[in-house]
Amino acid sequence: MQDLPNGHRVRIRRRGADKHPLILKAARELVAQSGFREAQMTAIADAAGIAIGTLYRYFPSKTELMIEVVKSAAQREVEVVAGIAMRDGAACEKLGAAAWTFASRALRGRRLAHALVAEPVEPDVESARLTYHRALSRVFKTIIEQGITEKAFPAxxxxxxxxxxxxxxxxxxxxxxxNEAAEASTSLSAHATAIITFCLRGVAGQMLSFPPPSAA
Amino acid sequence: MQDLPNGHRVRIRRRGADKHPLILKAARELVAQSGFREAQMTAIADAAGIAIGTLYRYFPSKTELMIEVVKSAAQREVEVVAGIAMRDGAACEKLGAAAWTFASRALRGRRLAHALVAEPVEPDVESARLTYHRALSRVFKTIIEQGITEKAFPAxxxxxxxxxxxxxxxxxxxxxxxNEAAEASTSLSAHATAIITFCLRGVAGQMLSFPPPSAA
Amino acid sequence: MQDLPNGHRVRIRRRGADKHPLILKAARELVAQSGFREAQMTAIADAAGIAIGTLYRYFPSKTELMIEVVKSAAQREVEVVAGIAMRDGAACEKLGAAAWTFASRALRGRRLAHALVAEPVEPDVESARLTYHRALSRVFKTIIEQGITEKAFPAxxxxxxxxxxxxxxxxxxxxxxxNEAAEASTSLSAHATAIITFCLRGVAGQMLSFPPPSAA
Amino acid sequence: MQDLPNGHRVRIRRRGADKHPLILKAARELVAQSGFREAQMTAIADAAGIAIGTLYRYFPSKTELMIEVVKSAAQREVEVVAGIAMRDGAACEKLGAAAWTFASRALRGRRLAHALVAEPVEPDVESARLTYHRALSRVFKTIIEQGITEKAFPAxxxxxxxxxxxxxxxxxxxxxxxNEAAEASTSLSAHATAIITFCLRGVAGQMLSFPPPSAA
DNA sequence: TATGAATGAGACTTCATTCAT
DNA sequence: AATGAATGAAGTCTCATTCAT
Incomplete structure (x- = not known):
């Protein structure tokens, strides 16, 4: 036995593919498709093309698997947004870019994004979800603090x-x-612009032009 | 069968008390206490002091009942906040007051507030919850539009x-x-003030003093 | 809710037969037939002619049901033997009679008796089984103490x-x-006599004639 | 395939260590530690430091392995007690010594002793356990018969x-x-003395002084 | 020969819903 | 109209055993 980098305690496996990512992917896709509610262990095993017992070789319980789903999906989002915060540049621009990046990613991957934000889960998974919110918040906090230091933003x-x-x-x-009805992406894009404009005003305390980056 | 003014489709009942509100109250309290997960139909019937069979005379399914729970709980919140929007006064002040009222009510009735915002539910209930968000949003929209008209807020x-x-x-x-750990209410109150200050800046585009009303 | 005399906390049931004894009987028969191992909840429900959900109305878990099975079966045995200890008469005779009664009852109801003594169970059920042993032991202890008082038995x-x-x-x-092979009842009876004779010698410290009662 | 002298039917193995005893030892230790319930095949293989597949090369099924565990553990106990029966000396003293030896060994190795006597097992293992009881009984029978011959014990x-x-x-x-609660070993020792005294009286039909040997 | 990942039948338990009384 | 006992589908998890490498 040993603690693997991914934090799971499993027997050392020498031969055969590590099905951890396979299962995680299947689970994530199921959640992205129909939410946590429809992600039964049997369905996940089926989707991954493995037996239910195999699934339990890699994840000790459904709760653990769902936590991993939330963590892995969230981590990716946070990383991308955090990458922007680390750039050189004015806080104001980074703030807009970070928000826009998050927004455009959320506009894709709708169902999963929703699951990460507002869907029904049990307490332990809820906790992982909350951690995601807080991590994302910390990224923005970093940018804002930089802006305050630079006198770009008020105290x-x-x-x-x-x-x-x-x-x-x-x-x-x-x-x-x-709601399943996907609105026109143009109107969504306009909506996103309005949202981010609001955020910039909230932080900067003044009207700021917000030119959305051309790349999503 | 007929559609009643209150929007419910029930069998005509001539004699005896209408147990509809009784059940709704019991269900709401259970949800407020322990969330949707713990609100089993049997527990709701017990709490209402009626038989499970009777409950099903008034609500055709758990989903319907939960939708009603969300609607009724949400309606109350919206009404209170809407009441503030209808007052005479500067948009700016009303905005702060409305936000503060919502905030202070949320700080009480935590569990219910959380259930109305982020707890696990099935799609149909989710939809009712979304309607609540939109209704609340409309109240703030009304105030903002007034403020724009009055030139208090930028376009x-x-x-x-x-x-x-x-x-x-x-x-x-x-x-x-x-997370169950209730923070000190003073820090929560300070946090609420910071949140609302952000909102006012976001709307007004400038620093606004925000004196929280003494009464919640 | 109320605590019933049988120690179970169940909802008050007004109509319909109380299936508690029905289930207990079915479970006891299954155990008597094939031991604890074969007494799955589904099999018990089937044997009782009820649905699995109904079974769980009356017993909160398999463990609880098995404990009841042990307790109820054991209680009956202890009662019968205790009845003998309470009689008037010489300790020596009562001791023989009590032992013989237990023996003859055990010779009937073989499988159940075995389950009560030596079969595989989980810790909680084991505990109930141990209680049975101790209760039976207390009955004999009472008789022995009487005999010591009467100077019939040595200290x-x-x-x-x-x-x-x-x-x-x-x-x-x-x-x-x-072992399934039932021996001839005559040889069993002789064996029982030898056993009980040993016990009497062990208690009395001398040879005692032991005339087995004609009635079992 | 062939029947080996030790009674095991195994494939002929030419090279490499015979892992039979290794596995048996691991299984016995696991049973001694936590009982049959916790002795899963995987756990046994882990404890033996071999793969589960290898385990199945030596034992065709869990049942077979458990039977071996019971047999081997029992054999050791019987051998020790039988060694005493084979000694020179008065039957009465040997009887006491044999009983005391068994008792003191049981007081150590509690868990294993319990598994050998009263723990949940399946029928085939039960049968092996019964054989142990009978073998132990035969040892005492031998001593008693010697005592009868020597007129030390009554017919x-x-x-x-x-x-x-x-x-x-x-x-x-x-x-x-x-029951896990280990009593004080002094009281257990006193209890053992009382038990053995009873046995001696039962066999000898008279009060016998029973001086427990100092060494176990 | 050894390995250990994979298998999947089967066990327990929950709870929304029905329907005879 | 009211009751609440009964139902059983569905979900999670365990572990003895197999078999390709």
Whole structure:
């Protein structure tokens, strides 16, 4: 036995493919398709093309698997957005770019994004989801603090402002995605622009032009 | 069968008390106490002091009942906040007051607020929950539009800004409530102030003093 | 809700037969037939002619049901033997009669007796089984103490002697029953007589004639 | 395939260590530690430091392995006790010594002793366990018969008396061990003395002084 | 020969819903 | 109209055994 880098305690496996990512992928796709509710262990095993017992070789319980699903999906989002925060450049521009990046990614991968934000889960998974929110918030907080230091933004409670940005993005972009009817992407894009404009005003305390980057 | 004014399709009942509100109240309290997960039909019937069979005379399914729970709980919140929007006064003040009212109500009734925002539900209930978000957003939109008309606020996408406010309030206040550990109410209150300040800046595009009303 | 005399916390049931004894009987028969191992909840429900869900209305878990099975079966045995201890008469005679009664009952109901003595169970059920052993032992202890008082038996550790009697009866009579091949009842009867004779010698410290009662 | 002298039917193995005893040892230790319930095949293979597939090369099924475990553990106990029966000396003293030896070994190795006496098993393993009881009984029978021949003991059904002794020792010493709470070893020792005294009286039909040997 | 990943039958339990009384 | 016992589909998890490498 040993602790693997991915944090799971499993027997050492020498031969055969590690089905961990395979299962995670299948689970994530099921969740992305129909939400947590439809992601039964049997369905996940079927989707992964393995037996239910094999699934339990890699994940000790459904809860653990769902936590991994949330963590892995969330981690990716946070990484991308965090990458922007680390760039050189004005806080104001980075803030807009980070928000826009998150928004455009959420507009794709609708169902999964929604699952990461507002869908029914049990307490332990909820906790992992909350961690995602907080991680995302920290990225924005970092940018805001830089802006305050640079005098680009007025003094403010950076943590609260960051929470607000996350809330704006979720409520403005992700929650509407839950109803299946996909709106025209142009109107969604315009909506995203309005949302981000609001966030920038909230942080900067003044009107800022917000030119959405051409690349999503 | 007929459609009643209150929108419910029930069998005509001539004698005896209408147990509809009784059941709704019991269900709402159970959800407020322990969330949707713990609100089994049997438990609701017990709490209402009626038989499970009777419950099914008034609600055709658990889904329908939960939709009613969300609607009724949401309606109350919306009404209170809408009441503030209808007042005379400057848009700016009303905006702060409405936000603060929502916030303080959410800080009480944590569990219910959380259930209305982020808890696991099935698609049909999710839909009712979304309607609540939209209704709340409309209230803020009305205030913002008034403010734009009065030149108190700059021109903006009022609907998007309203969504943002709702998002800020939910993300900033309700989601953190999901972890059982109740923080000190003073820090929560300070947090609420920071959140609302952000919202006002986002709408007004400038620093606004935000004096929270003494009464909630 | 209320605590019923049988110690189970169930909803008050007004109409319909109380299926508690029906289930217990079915479970006991299954155990008597094939032991604990074969007594799956589904099989018990089938045997009782009810649905699995109904079974769980009356017993919260398999463990609880098995504990009841052990307790109810054991209680009956202890009661019968205890009845003899309460009679008037010489300790010596009562001791023989009690042992013989237990023995003859064990010779009938073989499988169940074996389950009560030596069969595989989980810890909680094991505990109930141990209680049975101790209760039976206490009956013999009472008789022995009476005999010591009456100077019929020498001074001795009555509790230990009682345990020994229980052990003799179990090992001598019940354990051999576990192999399906039923021996001739005459030889079993003779064996029982030899066992009980040993016990009487062990208690009395001298040779005692032991005339088995004609009635079983 | 062939039947080996040790009674095992195994494939002929020419090279490499015979892992039979290794596996048996691991299995026995696991059973001794946590009982049959916790002795899963995988756990046994792990404990033996071999692969599960290898385990199945030596034992065709779990049942077979458990039978071997019971047999081997039992054999050791029987051998030790039988060694005493083979000594020179008075039957009476040997009887006490044999009983005391068994008792003191049971007081150590509690869990294994309990598994050998009263733990949940399937029919085939049960059968092996019964064989152990009978073998132990035969040892005592031998001693008793010697005593009868020597006129040290009165005429009696030696087989039945021997069964009784086994029953006394099991019921008096092993069964109480099943509850985890380890009693003070002094009280256990006193209890063992009382049990053995009873057995001696049962066999000899008179009060005998029983001086427990100092060494176990 | 050895390995150990994979298998899947089967066990327990929950809870929304029905229907005879 | 009211009752609540009964139902059983469905979901999670375990572990003895197999077989390709």
């Amino acid at each position: 403010q409670n950076a943590a609260a402002s960051a929470d607000c940005i996350v809330g704006c993005l979720f409520e403005g972009l992700v929650v509407p995605l839950s | 903006q996408n009022a609907a998007a800004s309203a969504d943002c406010i709702v998002g800020c309030l939910f993300e900033g206040l309700v989601v953190p409530l999901s | 001795q550790n009555a509790a230990a002697s009682a345990d020994c009697i229980v052990g003799c009866l179990f090992e001598g009579l019940v354990v051999p029953l576990s | 009696q059904n030696a087989a039945a008396s021997a069964d009784c002794i086994v029953g006394c020792l099991f019921e008096g010493l092993v069964v109480p061990l099943s």
